[in-house]
Amino acid sequence: MPGGKRGANTWYDEDDMYDDEDYDDEEQEAYQAPVKLPQQARAIPVAAPAKVNKQPAGSSLAKAMNNKGQQQAIASKGSAQKQQPEQVQRFDFSTPSPDDTVRAAQKGARASTSHQSRIWTPGQAEATAGTEAATAGMQQLAVADPTNRQTNHQQEEASQPQPAAAQASAPPLSAYTMEADLARACSQAGASSSAASSGEKKKPGLHLAVLGHVDAGKSTLMGRLMHELGHISAREVQKRQQQANAAGKGSFAWAWMLDERPEERSRGVTIDVATAHFSTPQREVTLLDAPGHRDFVPNMITGAAQADAALLLVDGSTGGFESGFRAGGANGGGQTREHAQLARCLGIENLVVVISKLDTCDFSQERFQEIRSALQAFLLGQCGYREASLQWLPASAPLGENLTQQPKDPRLAAWWQGPTLVQAIDSLPSSAASALEKPLRMPITGVGKGPRGGISVSGRLAAGALKEGTPVLVLPSHQPATVKSLLCNGSTTPSAVARAGDSADVVLSGLVDDSALGPGSVLCHPTWQVPMAAKITARVAVLDVPIPVLTGQPVTIHVHTAQEAGQISSLVSLLDAKTGEVSKQRPRAVLKGQSAVVQITPVQPMCVEVYSDFRTLGRIVLRDGGTTLAVGIITGLAMSS
Numbered sequence: 001m002p003g004g005k006r007g008a009n010t011w012y013d014e015d016d017m018y019d020d021e022d023y024d025d026e027e028q029e030a031y032q033a034p035v036k037l038p039q040q041a042r043a044i045p046v047a048a049p050a051k052v053n054k055q056p057a058g059s060s061l062a063k064a065m066n067n068k069g070q071q072q073a074i075a076s077k078g079s080a081q082k083q084q085p086e087q088v089q090r091f092d093f094s095t096p097s098p099d100d101t102v103r104a105a106q107k108g109a110r111a112s113t114s115h116q117s118r119i120w121t122p123g124q125a126e127a128t129a130g131t132e133a134a135t136a137g138m139q140q141l142a143v144a145d146p147t148n149r150q151t152n153h154q155q156e157e158a159s160q161p162q163p164a165a166a167q168a169s170a171p172p173l174s175a176y177t178m179e180a181d182l183a184r185a186c187s188q189a190g191a192s193s194s195a196a197s198s199g200e201k202k203k204p205g206l207h208l209a210v211l212g213h214v215d216a217g218k219s220t221l222m223g224r225l226m227h228e229l230g231h232i233s234a235r236e237v238q239k240r241q242q243q244a245n246a247a248g249k250g251s252f253a254w255a256w257m258l259d260e261r262p263e264e265r266s267r268g269v270t271i272d273v274a275t276a277h278f279s280t281p282q283r284e285v286t287l288l289d290a291p292g293h294r295d296f297v298p299n300m301i302t303g304a305a306q307a308d309a310a311l312l313l314v315d316g317s318t319g320g321f322e323s324g325f326r327a328g329g330a331n332g333g334g335q336t337r338e339h340a341q342l343a344r345c346l347g348i349e350n351l352v353v354v355i356s357k358l359d360t361c362d363f364s365q366e367r368f369q370e371i372r373s374a375l376q377a378f379l380l381g382q383c384g385y386r387e388a389s390l391q392w393l394p395a396s397a398p399l400g401e402n403l404t405q406q407p408k409d410p411r412l413a414a415w416w417q418g419p420t421l422v423q424a425i426d427s428l429p430s431s432a433a434s435a436l437e438k439p440l441r442m443p444i445t446g447v448g449k450g451p452r453g454g455i456s457v458s459g460r461l462a463a464g465a466l467k468e469g470t471p472v473l474v475l476p477s478h479q480p481a482t483v484k485s486l487l488c489n490g491s492t493t494p495s496a497v498a499r500a501g502d503s504a505d506v507v508l509s510g511l512v513d514d515s516a517l518g519p520g521s522v523l524c525h526p527t528w529q530v531p532m533a534a535k536i537t538a539r540v541a542v543l544d545v546p547i548p549v550l551t552g553q554p555v556t557i558h559v560h561t562a563q564e565a566g567q568i569s570s571l572v573s574l575l576d577a578k579t580g581e582v583s584k585q586r587p588r589a590v591l592k593g594q595s596a597v598v599q600i601t602p603v604q605p606m607c608v609e610v611y612s613d614f615r616t617l618g619r620i621v622l623r624d625g626g627t628t629l630a631v632g633i634i635t636g637l638a639m640s641s
């Protein structure tokens with residue numbers, strides 16, 4: 001390997017690019033273009049100020065949050081300038097060579113096969129990678145040999161920063177048991193939810209994301225469905241129709257129903273995913289209506305990261321499906337494709353595919369089948385969904401066809417005897433409560449003023465529980481606070497407790513600096529804190545990207561509600577497409593369709609987790625310039641010192 005060291009922040013000279021025997025022509029072609037890119041093109045981009053609030057423009061909170069965005073941007077810019085990669089960094093043997101590091105790691109891996117999965121805990125090596133994968137690529141990632149995985153992470157660990165003092169003392173997750181009073185409140189809430197006071201059984205909850213290409217009909221469908229289910233009155237429908245007509249947008253009247261959010265769920269919401277709550281015969285649904293435009297994919301990620309299942313809206317009109325389904329990566333592929341892939345990566349297994357606008361093609365059964373076969377091949381083959389977890393149905397929102405009742409239009413009724421939309425939703429598995437026994441994790445999606453002073457933060461509990469009086473810690477600002485009151489799952493009456501899986505508005509007291517809250521912040525247990533990672537190791541599948549991913553690739557890192565600029569600081573290993581095992585250590589590039597272990601360095605430390613510990617906080621999406629480059633799971637973290 002003449003000419004340079006392979007590792008973090010290292011570049012290869014052109015000679016080094018072509019000295020490998022197993023370097024075929026196709027790869028060679030792919031490598032050449034990026035190598036010739038000007039150095040500048042590889043700089044870490046300045047983080048865009050987070051789009052965080054819908055506070056009144058003049059409010060102190062709004063100003064503080066905007067200032068914070070500017071400060072972050074300035075800080076990021078400074079770091080970006082500092083972190084310009086060197087052209088070639090020669091190895092001076094003052095530290096262990098990469099080979100020494102690998103050997104040491106292999107030795108360590110053999111010596112210890114039962115490590116816990118949090119390398120930031122002193123004395124613990126990084127650990128078991130996630131055993132569940134997201135996309136098809138991710139499924140392959142997850143079946144890798146555990147020894148190889150361990151080796152990869154320890155290899156990374158050797159060059160990573162040491163844990164911060166504050167977090168170094170964190171006890172292992174396995175030592176956590178829920179506080180007695182909180183456990184009591186949880187079991188009381190469990191008892192009351194299985195036998196509500198009226199004697200009626202409470203319906204299981206379901207967080208449902210609505211995804212799809214721009215203008216597929218998502219908001220229209222949800223507006224009409226909520227009306228059919230009795231959540232929007234006929235008077236309201238009439239009012240909205242008049243407003244939409246007056247604005248010359250009559251066809252958007254149903255979509256506008258959803259845009260006007262009920263009071264109780266919109267105090268200072270900071271993300272552009274509309275939320276709504278409604279009940280079907282079998283489920284209490286929290287709806288997350290994601291924007292379909294490609295510019296808002298980060299918001300879609302935020303919405304989908306909170307969901308248990310998703311509706312994928314597909315425009316069935318002539319040319320509509322084709323436009324949402326076109327491939328194209330950086331050249332503007334459709335969001336039917338991108339959303340489906342991202343949702344799977346974010347852990348969504350169950351998908352209801354709703355083919356809408358079929359009224360524009362005479363409710364043609366052939367068109368339905370044509371779309372279904374093309375999309376099914378993609379969902380099963382390239383995204384990793386299981387056939388049994390997919391449901392398909394036609395619907396027309398403006399005509400109210402196949403939403404809550406079997407179709408009435410004879411053109412559709414003639415051939416559709418399958419489920420209605422509501423029947424499909426009712427058959428989805430409800431929210432999992434498996435993370436209840438873990439320490440509190442609540443990624444913050446919104447910040448607002450509490451009803452009687454105090455700051456209210458909203459989000460979905462990824463793990464643990466909280467109740468009035470629970471002490472919490474807000475990271476990354478390291479602020480202790482106490483829960484003053486809380487509302488759960490859209491309810492307007494205070495709740496006794498919020499548990500893993502619940503959406504909650506939590507009023508906090510004792511916060512010193514509310515301006516430090518925003519997307520990416522996490523409410524956590526004061527002792528078992530969420531790690532602040534300075535480096536992230538992830539197993540990722542590279543999507544349909546036009547140029548290979550190289551060391552130094554600038555990325556925007558998305559994990560739960562967090563979004564941070566950074567770079568791919570090391571390509572650790574390539575993974576075999578079939579087995580998921582390491583096929584090559586320290587590759588020079590990762591091509592589209594390949595899976596790899598990579599190390600990512602954010603400009604600012606991020607509150608994230610290893611996937612095997614906390615799934616919601618351990619799924620990662622890497623984007624650049626509006627394009628999704630890779631999706632995957634976090635397998636290792638290193639803390640800033």
Ligand SMILES: Nc1nc2c(ncn2[C@@H]2O[C@H](COP(=O)(O)OP(=O)(O)OP(=O)(O)O)[C@@H](O)[C@H]2O)c(=O)[nH]1
Nearest residue numbers: 214215216217218219220251255292356357396397
């Ligand atoms: N003919 C017909 N038109 C529909 C149907 N569903 C939605 N539309 C129309 O499609 C247009 C876009 O609908 P929206 O509900 O705003 O689409 P969307 O997917 O929410 O759009 P974004 O949120 O911007 O991605 C509106 O003019 C709707 O009236 C349908 O089933 N049939």
